[in-house]
Amino acid sequence: MKIFVDKVMIDYRRFRSKDGDYVASIVARYSLTFLEDRNVISFAGGLPDPSTFPIDDLKRIAVEVLDSYGYDVLQYMPSRGISMYIKELIDFLYRVRGIKTSMDNVIVTTGSQQAIDIIARMYLDEGSYIAVEEPTYIAALNAFRARRPRFIGIPIDDDGMKTDILEEKLRELRSKGEKVNLLYTVPTAQNPSGVTLSIDRRKHLLELAEEYDFLIIEDDAYGLIIFDEDKYVPPLLSIDYSGRVIYVGSLSKVLTPGMRLGHIVAPREIIESLEPFKQIADLHTPAFTQYIAAIVLREGIVERNIPRIKSIYRLKRDAMLKAIEEHIIESAWWTKPIGGMFIWIKLNVEIDTEKLLQKAFSRGVIYVPGKGFYHNENGFDTMRLNFTYPTITEIGIGIEKLSKVIIEEINQ
Ligand SMILES: Cc1ncc(COP(=O)(O)O)c(C=O)c1O
Structure with a gap:
């Protein structure tokens, strides 16, 4: 017999410790929940390229x-x-x-x-x-x-x-x-x-x-x-x-x-x-x-795997930097990482990247708004882009889509 425990109506929050309540509120507020969908190009994740797993x-x-x-x-x-x-x-x-x-x-x-x-x-x-x-x-x-x-x-x-x-x-x-x-x-x-x-x-x-x-x-x-x-x-x-x-x-x-x-x-x-x-x-x-x-x-x-990972990621980083240079607005500042998995963009315009995300999603591309990475929630015009998970083709198409969404928002 199945017991449907979730059907019992109890407010379990009243049993929580003060600390538990506090931590739950932090995680609810500051965790990275993405609008995942197969049909969008995702620069949002922080995932290694699975083809590098031995x-x-x-x-x-x-x-x-x-x-x-x-x-x-x-x-x-x-x-x-x-x-x-x-x-x-x-x-x-x-x-x-x-x-x-x-x-x-x-x-x-x-x-x-x-x-x-x-x-x-x-x-x-x-x-x-x-x-x-x-x-x-x-x-x-x-x-x-x-x-x-x-x-x-x-x-x-x-x-x-x-x-x-x-x-x-x-x-x-x-x-x-x-x-x-x-x-x-x-x-x-x-x-x-x-x-x-x-x-x-x-x-x-x-x-x-x-x-x-x-x-x-x-x-x-x-x-x-x-x-x-x-x-x-x-x-x-x-x-x-x-x-x-x-x-x-x-x-x-x-x-x-x-x-x-x-x-x-x-x-x-x-x-x-x-x-x-x-x-x-x-x-x-x-x-x-x-x-x-x-x-x-x-x-x-x-040690044998590391050079392979590096060469795959280097190509992807280069592809993303090239696409950003070609398409992203001039006022923006972006980083040129020597390694790792991410590029950071600060748009330097009055656009809240958290609000922009929904529009970007509807056009088929997602990223992580930068605010969550600040202890004080600054960085409204920043975003994190992951280059290791998407393919090189997706990187080119995705950055172009992102650029269009940003330009449209500026011209609104
Ligand atoms: C800077 C940094 N530290 C720590 C971690 C946690 O990694 P793990 O727990 O898988 O070692 C991550 C994961 O993305 C990270 O980006």
């Missing part, structure tokens, strides 16, 4: 893992992660990102989203200050918002976060007897803007962390997919000699997001402090995906 290798290795480690794979495992995977990850991070680390400095998380969440739980109090880029990654903002901190927004330009403005704001706070506790940055091929923090600003940021005594969360989600290799900049972690950086990484963009493999690299004391939060969240990240990833890394599958 499905045949994963199939073979999944069987191998069950054959060789079956009982361990299906068992409870330590919260920190499985040693076999962490060892491979450490070698991998050194080879591909120049990060030297050891077993004591790593914790495996269920995607890097969980890493951001547990760091926020450990290091943010209600009312404490966190500095973020303007704009920044929305799901990190929501994880922070849930802790009810005060935000300090730092604008960006082509070289990433403007660290001179950060310095001014830090000084201003100090003069009031207050300070920033945490700074969150996606310094390399940022989501949503695509910009990369220059080496000079990286050094400046690290100096400021020392001088004004705060910790930096370096979210390196796109650090492995830099296509313009002559413009490569090292991760903050690899040039930090003062123990200020909590590095957050992920295999989502170079293997598959569905395996949910993220990691934190940080000083031992920080890793130890995070472990209880990881345990509370989910005991541990699934052993099955960790074992598979250990073998994937050992066999060099990700």
Whole structure:
């Protein structure tokens, strides 16, 4: 017999905790819900190109893992992660990102989203200050918002976060007897803007962390997919000699997001402090995906896959930049990412991109309005465009459609 529980008329909201109510309201307000439809060209998603997933290798290795480690794979495992995977990850991070680390400095998380969440739980109090880029990654903002901190927004330009403005704001706070506790940055091929923090600003940021005594969360989600290799900049972690950086990484963009493999690299004391939060969240990240990833890394599958991903994405980025240059209005400013998955456009006209979206949708193209990426809901005339998921043909057609919608709106 089926029980239709949803037919019982109870207002479950009255059972909610205050925190639960608050977080639900944040997510309802700031989550990215798209007008998805097969017949529109979508620049809205944040999805990797599925043709880059090494499905045949994963199939073979999944069987191998069950054959060789079956009982361990299906068992409870330590919260920190499985040693076999962490060892491979450490070698991998050194080879591909120049990060030297050891077993004591790593914790495996269920995607890097969980890493951001547990760091926020450990290091943010209600009312404490966190500095973020303007704009920044929305799901990190929501994880922070849930802790009810005060935000300090730092604008960006082509070289990433403007660290001179950060310095001014830090000084201003100090003069009031207050300070920033945490700074969150996606310094390399940022989501949503695509910009990369220059080496000079990286050094400046690290100096400021020392001088004004705060910790930096370096979210390196796109650090492995830099296509313009002559413009490569090292991760903050690899040039930090003062123990200020909590590095957050992920295999989502170079293997598959569905395996949910993220990691934190940080000083031992920080890793130890995070472990209880990881345990509370989910005991541990699934052993099955960790074992598979250990073998994937050992066999060099990700390293062989990265150049392929880069060459596909480079072509798509170039196609989108070309189409934007040809079609998008002159007043607009847009970013020229050296990697990652996104281009950011600021129209510099009185158009609210949130309102424009419905019209764009009716013409067969969608994007993400920029407002949601600002802690203070600024950026009404901005939008994020994803170039990795659509095909090259769709990119050309989609940008032309978008341009027409914008011009029509201006001429109205
Ligand atoms: C900047 C940034 N950080 C973190 C994440 C979370 O990724 P995952 O949890 O899949 O590692 C994303 C996902 O798109 C992202 O763009």
